[in-house]
Amino acid sequence: MAFIEINGLSKxxxxxxxxxxxxxxxxxxxxxxxxxxxxxxxxxxxxTFLSLIGGLCHPTAGTIRVDGIDIFRxxxxxxxDFRREYLGFVFQSFNLVPYLTALENVMLPxxxxxxxxxxxxxxxxxxxxxxxxxxxxxxxPGELSGGEQERVAxxxxxxxxxxxxxxxxxxxxxxxxxxxxxxxxFAELNREGQTIxxxxxxxxxxxxxxxxxxLRDGRVAGESLATAA
Amino acid sequence: MKLRTIAFTNxxxxxxxxxxxxxxxxxGIATVxxxxxxxxxxxxxxxxxMENFGANILITPKTDELSxxxxxxxxxxxxxxxxxxxxxxxxxxxxxxxxxNIAAVAPKVLGAVEVKGExxxxxxxxxxxxxxxxxxxxxxxxxxxxxxxxxAGSSVARRLGLKPGxxxxxxxxxxxxxxxxxxxxxxxxxxxxxxLPTAQILLDKPGLVSLVEVAxxxxxxxxxxxxxxxxxxxxxxxxxxxxxxxxxxxHAIEQFQVFAFGVAVVVILIGAxxxxxxxxxxVNERTxxxxxxxxxxxxxxxxxxxxxxEAATVSLLAGILGYFVGMLATGLLLPVLAxxxxxxxxxxxxxxxxxxxxxxxxxxxxxxxxLHASRLDPTTALRTL
Numbered sequence: 001m002a003f004i005e006i007n008g009l010s011k012x013x014x015x016x017x018x019x020x021x022x023x024x025x026x027x028x029x030x031x032x033x034x035x036x037x038x039x040x041x042x043x044x045x046x047x048t049f050l051s052l053i054g055g056l057c058h059p060t061a062g063t064i065r066v067d068g069i070d071i072f073r074x075x076x077x078x079x080x081d082f083r084r085e086y087l088g089f090v091f092q093s094f095n096l097v098p099y100l101t102a103l104e105n106v107m108l109p110x111x112x113x114x115x116x117x118x119x120x121x122x123x124x125x126x127x128x129x130x131x132x133x134x135x136x137x138x139x140x141p142g143e144l145s146g147g148e149q150e151r152v153a154x155x156x157x158x159x160x161x162x163x164x165x166x167x168x169x170x171x172x173x174x175x176x177x178x179x180x181x182x183x184x185x186f187a188e189l190n191r192e193g194q195t196i197x198x199x200x201x202x203x204x205x206x207x208x209x210x211x212x213x214x215l216r217d218g219r220v221a222g223e224s225l226a227t228a229a
Numbered sequence: 230m231k232l233r234t235i236a237f238t239n240x241x242x243x244x245x246x247x248x249x250x251x252x253x254x255x256x257g258i259a260t261v262x263x264x265x266x267x268x269x270x271x272x273x274x275x276x277x278x279m280e281n282f283g284a285n286i287l288i289t290p291k292t293d294e295l296s297x298x299x300x301x302x303x304x305x306x307x308x309x310x311x312x313x314x315x316x317x318x319x320x321x322x323x324x325x326x327x328x329x330n331i332a333a334v335a336p337k338v339l340g341a342v343e344v345k346g347e348x349x350x351x352x353x354x355x356x357x358x359x360x361x362x363x364x365x366x367x368x369x370x371x372x373x374x375x376x377x378x379x380x381a382g383s384s385v386a387r388r389l390g391l392k393p394g395x396x397x398x399x400x401x402x403x404x405x406x407x408x409x410x411x412x413x414x415x416x417x418x419x420x421x422x423x424x425l426p427t428a429q430i431l432l433d434k435p436g437l438v439s440l441v442e443v444a445x446x447x448x449x450x451x452x453x454x455x456x457x458x459x460x461x462x463x464x465x466x467x468x469x470x471x472x473x474x475x476x477x478x479x480h481a482i483e484q485f486q487v488f489a490f491g492v493a494v495v496v497i498l499i500g501a502x503x504x505x506x507x508x509x510x511x512v513n514e515r516t517x518x519x520x521x522x523x524x525x526x527x528x529x530x531x532x533x534x535x536x537x538x539e540a541a542t543v544s545l546l547a548g549i550l551g552y553f554v555g556m557l558a559t560g561l562l563l564p565v566l567a568x569x570x571x572x573x574x575x576x577x578x579x580x581x582x583x584x585x586x587x588x589x590x591x592x593x594x595x596x597x598x599x600l601h602a603s604r605l606d607p608t609t610a611l612r613t614l
Binding site: 051054056057076077080081082083084085087089091095097099100104107108109110111112117120121156160 | 230231232234235238239242243517518520521522523524525526527528529530531606607608
């Protein structure tokens with residue numbers, strides 16, 4: 001069953017040269033538990049695509065339904081609630097809050113939830129353990145390596161137990177070995193039933209995806225299925 | 230973890246900005262506290278002076294112009310003015326509506342006597358009340374207590390060659406000079422002071438007084454009204470207020486209060502501007518962080534609340550510290566600006582008010598930065614997406 005339904009999705013930006021179509025009429029469905037890779041050259045609309053699924057910006061045209069919810073019909077504050085309950089973001093440059101420890105960064109999505117602090121802490125420790133970083137819980141981001149920061153970012157995306165994880169170039173700034181271990185972590189999460197949409201440049205990561213979407217000039221230029229063994 | 234945990238952690242780990250924000254508001258609050266507590270202390274000092282340093286209402290007989298004078302009334306040399314005030318009438322002063330504001334009623338009888346062949350003015354006083362009222366009187370020796378005792382003004386003592394312990398004869402009655410008033414540069418220097426009953430006998434004015442000084446406890450009580458009330462119960466006397474000195478002092482303090490209020494408003498406005506600029510800078514510096522919060526599901530209201538919690542926390546701190554810094558400054562300035570009697574007034578309302586003002590100013594000045602932060606577009610804020 002389709003977990004995400006995308007219909008006629010377009011996003012146009014005004015520019016000096018006229019209107020630029022970052023995305024132009026995308027139709028797509030994503031099943032629950034799938035691992036979708038989105039690839040394409042720079043400027044092909046990958047990040048815009050991810051921002052739209054995440055409800056971070058509004059489309060010029062088209063709809064996205066996640067779990068049956070037409071997300072762009074939600075008022076602003078409910079859209080924020082939707083992001084909190086349905087999505088976990090993993091950003092390219094980790095985007096950890098520098099003055100918060102690894103544990104506090106992981107607890108961030110829970111900060112506005114009505115849960116006991118002890119439970120929030122417990123959940124954060126659990127996901128840090130899941131990504132192999134429980135021992136580094138008290139460290140600030142500046143004291144962690146790139147791979148460790150990425151793991152903290154993944155733990156933060158998982159802490160709220162969201163049905164969907166959106167990852168934007170999560171291995172983009174990591175060395176090959178670390179990138180491979182991070183991709184393995186994502187694959188593991190997916191095997192456990194987690195739906196993941198990942199934007200990437202790295203062709204080596206393709207092996208992990210159930211399905212790979214190739215974007216070019218804001219359109220779907222190609223699609224390949226289950227190259228994974 | 231709650232929103233306030235994030236706010237407190239941010240403040241704790243970004244000490245430089247915390248210090249800057251704190252200083253901006255603290256200076257403003259400390260200035261307000263200093264100005265207000267200074268003017269309160271100075272007003273209290275003037276009230277203290279008014280209550281403890283002499284009379285501010287004078288009761289005199291309705292009399293014609295004569296040649297000798299004391300205390301604003303004129304006397305007819307050795308001759309007895311027929312229109313004295315009966316001492317018994319003074320009890321009526323205790324019946325006026327504002328009687329609770331009366332600190333002391335000091336009647337005195339005046340007249341000329343001959344001592345060692347010289348004519349001098351004798352003043353009969355209710356000694357305990359008179360010496361209490363005229364705290365500036367400094368006696369070499371001691372004040373008079375008994376009916377056969379005298380105190381001499383410095384000029385008279387010099388003229389007649391008197392010193393404490395001497396015996397002085399007036400109208401064949403022997404008196405002991407218990408003390409000499411140190412120079413006051415007033416009419417008091419030319420007086421011989423005796424007890425009221427004795428002077429009434431010597432001056433042949435039994436049961437009469439020449440004038441009455443009334444000390445009213447008048448920080449803010451209506452002296453003019455009290456004058457009218459006393460005049461109503463003593464229709465045969467002339468009642469007037471002597472408050473020029475106090476009035477001019479109060480006027481100076483009122484001017485200082487206006488100036489203090491002006492300075493306080495300006496400094497608070499500058500403090501608010503510092504908070505506004507710093508919080509705005511902080512929000513702009515943290516756009517990426519705010520983008521993360523929004524992407525993680527923080528509502529706009531959550532982001533605004535986060536900024537306001539930070540502002541309110543710093544403001545609360547600035548209010549408390551500002552109050553104590555202000556009081557410290559007042560303690561240092563007070564001896565320079567006021568006289569020895571002025572002292573620090575620890576006022577709970579000023580403490581509460583300054584903390585409230587700090588929180589109000591700090592939060593209001595941060596309102597726009599908080600709204601600005603909450604309106605940031607998460608995509609623009611994150612940039613990477």
